[in-house]
Amino acid sequence: MSRILNARITFRTTPVHMLEKFMMKDHKDAYRRFRESGLEECVIVQTCNRVELFGRASEADYSGIIRTWSEVTGLDGGAFGAMETGEDAEAIRHLLDLVSGLDSMVVGEEQVLGQVRESIASAKDAGASGMHLNTLFDRAARVGTRIRNVTGLGKEGVSVGSMAVRLAEENVNDLKSKGVLVIGTGEVATLVAKSLARRGYSFSVASRTLQRAAAFCEAVGGDPVRFEDVLADFGRYDVSFVATTAPFFLVAYDAVATLSTISGMMILDLSNPRAVDERIATIPGVKLMNLDQIGEMVERNMKDRANKAEAIQGTISGEVSALEASMRRLEAEPLVNETFRVIEEIRARELAKAVQMVGDADPRTVRIMDDMSRAVLEGIASTPMNNIRRASEHGDMDVLEVAARIFDYDI
Ligand SMILES: NC(=O)c1ccc[n+]([C@@H]2O[C@H](COP(=O)([O-])OP(=O)(O)OC[C@H]3O[C@@H](n4cnc5c(N)ncnc54)[C@H](OP(=O)(O)O)[C@@H]3O)[C@@H](O)[C@H]2O)c1
Structure with a gap:
């Protein structure tokens, strides 16, 4: 089963003027290197206050991430002492904190949501993100928007300006x-x-x-x-x-x-x-x-925002579990899609044969045969496929493995 990873250097652990050193200038090159180093998907999020990497991989290999990040920036591996990490629920929670403005220097500031949206758009462009991170980021951006609308955090147009x-x-x-x-x-x-x-x-x-x-x-x-x-x-x-x-x-x-x-x-x-x-x-x-x-001064002036932030944490916790389940459910999608593809291939082949055997079948008869073959296969396959998805959502990977063996699918 794959994992969602986050590795970050932010203003929380590193003075802002030092962050510059960790910035990845050539994203295309960085994406290529991270993919080669074992990340199946990745997204770089860079703002004035943070340099972050979100990734998907079969295991959490942070030393590999540091090695590649060092290569990209020319920094020594030892410079990454302030790097924070988190996987799965923690990584998802952090992304939601990020899009909600909770992790910003100016809590509730609005720019970060746009910056996260731009990050996923450019990762998509570079072909670095895939089904998991695209789904995660798209949903996180929607959660961020909703949280801001519901709580009014950021309503007064708070920004570093x-x-x-x-x-x-x-x-x-x-x-x-x-x-x-x-x-x-x-x-x-x-x-x-x-x-x-x-x-x-x-x-x-x-x-x-x-x-x-x-x-x-x-x-x-x-x-x-x-x-x-x-x-x-x-x-x-x-x-x-x-x-x-x-x-x-x-x-x-x-x-x-x-x-x-x-x-x-x-x-x-x-x-x-x-x-x-x-x-x-x-x-x-x-x-x-x-x-x-400015960040320090701002923090001292943030009492009321901090109260709102506490309420938002509650909303975020609920969203984290929902998103985690979605990520797990996606694990089943390649198997389900491939099985449906094979079934469809068989159906189309057998339908063509049957139509040929009937000889001069009129269009209405062909349509009836087509509908029937589809209905039979969907009737048989839908329940097991949905059960596989559900098992995957609950993290029951044994079911996924057995299903893969039954359907001759290589996971
Ligand atoms: N975006 C954020 O959320 C954020 C938050 C906190 C801090 N910051 C920091 O704030 C600074 C500005 O960010 P930004 O997002 O406003 O950047 P931006 O939109 O790219 O604007 C950069 C500005 O810098 C000026 N500039 C560029 N090179 C210059 C040079 N060699 N000499 C004089 N002026 C030059 C340009 O002005 P002219 O071309 O008109 O001269 C331009 O208006 C950056 O250092 C950034 O790290 C940004």
């Missing part, structure tokens, strides 16, 4: 009168800008090109500014949200250290890898927060 804006409000007096800047025009910058606009703040937006900043502001609000102008006069901005994928420090130490007067500047670096030089935190009058620190 809105949490960052809330943190700025908590830390800066009279934010409305301050110079607020957003650097970046991507997904996270959009979340920040939407949240700022919703709360009535004015802000500037910098992008590598002014046109992109202008198009962004047209869509979500704010005033576009030239990136060079921003860095030349960084002191104008009391609060900056930095959300880019720049592979270097976009806001360098000198850009801030050389400012003549700083009175209460706050910089929130939402980027991973970081886009703001951490040494800036040592400059008097500057408060720099990175994604890890």
